[in-house]
Amino acid sequence: MIYLHIPFCKSFCTYCGFYSEIETPGCYAKYADEICAEIKTRRSEFRGSLKTLYCGGGTPSLLPLNALAKILLALGEIGQGGPYEEFTMEVNPDDIVEKGVDYVKGLISLGVNRISIGVQSFDDDLLKFMNRRHDAAKAEKAVDIVREAGITNLSLDLIFGVGGMTADSWKDTVKKALDLHPEHISCYQLSIDEGSHLAQLISDGLYTEASEEDCREQYDLLCELCRERGFHHYEISNFALPGKEALHNSGYWSREPYVGLGPGAHSLSGATRSWNTRTLNEYSPEFEYLGEEEVRLESIMLSLRTDRGISAEVLRKQCDPETIERLVSEGALSLSGGRYRIPEDHFFVSDEIIRELI
Ligand code: SF4
Structure with a gap:
């Protein structure tokens, strides 16, 4: 299993605590070269039975197709090229609408067979509060585009437990997500990450966290609505139509070995966990022996x-x-x-x- 981290964003979301940098001119070509070099250096670490590739971020949909192609070529040179059983790309709705159907077709031609759209909510006020680049209409349009391009395995990401979110707003979000007929839904409770803008809002007294009771109600509603539509609740935060459970993430939960490429990415091999330091350009691995x-x-x-x-x-x-x-x-x-x-x-x-x- 391979995880490829794309640590660039166009703007920062209110709640984000991931490692990411704002894109700069030429950053993608340079980054692709760094990843290709890392692949060569770490060639002996690629092992395991699951053949999956997951591009996460940051915002992988900012990566130009030629940069992704270059990275895939480097993986091919060490015998780790496609086709992958599952090749997932996380995408931002705004990028999909801007780049259009040809970009998604380009991803498919490079082997991507699963797309995960970071929708988070269909409530425009909440999306604004989260400082997401898209609104609800763009999220729906992005779904249309990836379907038109031919993607048959689509996951939507949602967030619950946002302070001030009403029960009606949440119900509307889950229903809208289900009405778009994804094969998979991932839904995480909003967490307060150190260093995020949200953590600052809390310490300034400008944001009140959702109560445990509200979070519980929202989670229960999600479970109920997904069940009614035939989704299999196969992991705390993940729901899939039967047979569409995520292979890559399921591999994490059964401790399959994986190699994480890029700054901040983690890897696992038996009792050795390693991670790359979080600095772009000169990132290096650190190890922990379990x-x-x-x-x-x-x-x-x-x-x-x-x-x-x-x-x-x-x-x-x-x-x-x-x-x-x-x-x-x-x-x-x-x-x-x-x-x-x-x-x-x-x-x-x-x-x-x-x-x-x-
Ligand atoms: S949540 Fe994702 S898209 Fe938003 S700033 Fe963080 S990494 Fe970027």
Whole structure:
């Protein structure tokens, strides 16, 4: 599995805590050269059974097609070129509307077979507050464009738990997203990232976080509406039509090895986790070697975030049996087919359940 980070944006979103830089003239050609050099240097690290490529950001849809083609060529030279089982590109609605159907066709000709659109909301006031570049109409137009270009595996990203968001606004957003017939929906609760503009607004007393109760209601509504439309809630924050579950992300949750390219990107190989430092131009890798205990905890945490859960035998060996039994009796864990799972109605409090177990 390969993750390619594109650390450029045109403007910064209010809540963003990711590593990203504002684009500058010539930055993409230079960046493609740096990634090609990194691919060559790290050629021995590419292994694993899943053949997926995920372009995330930042804003990957800012990357010109020729820069992406160059990177793919470098991957091909070390035997890691396409076709990939799943090749996802995160895109911003504004870029798709601006660049049009030919750009998406260009992505498809380079092997992209899945697109994830960062919609976040269909409420124009909230989009403005988030400092997103698009409005609701552009998000809908972007969906039309990627469909017209021939994309048959489309994911929409949404955000819930925004302070001041009404129940009606959220319901409208989820319904509009579902009415666009995506194959997949990812939905994350707004978090307050250190260094983000949002964190500053809070400390200036200009933003009040959504209450836990509101977040819970919004999450429950999302689960209900997705269920009604036949979506499979296969991970806490992810819903897919059957057979359209994201391969790449599922690989993360089962601790498949992956190589992350670009500044700030993480990689995993067995018990070694590494990440590139966050500076453009001269980024370099740092390593962390996980002990058996850390690998064990990580596996439990990741497995229980999914509806596959974890083998009952493994969990019983690794966690206190009394705690497991208590959680089962409270309905916070269920046991079937030899596996423990967190039931969907407890997904929202999964962090607490996992904390109790480990
Ligand atoms: S949220 Fe995404 S698009 Fe917005 S500033 Fe952060 S990286 Fe860029």
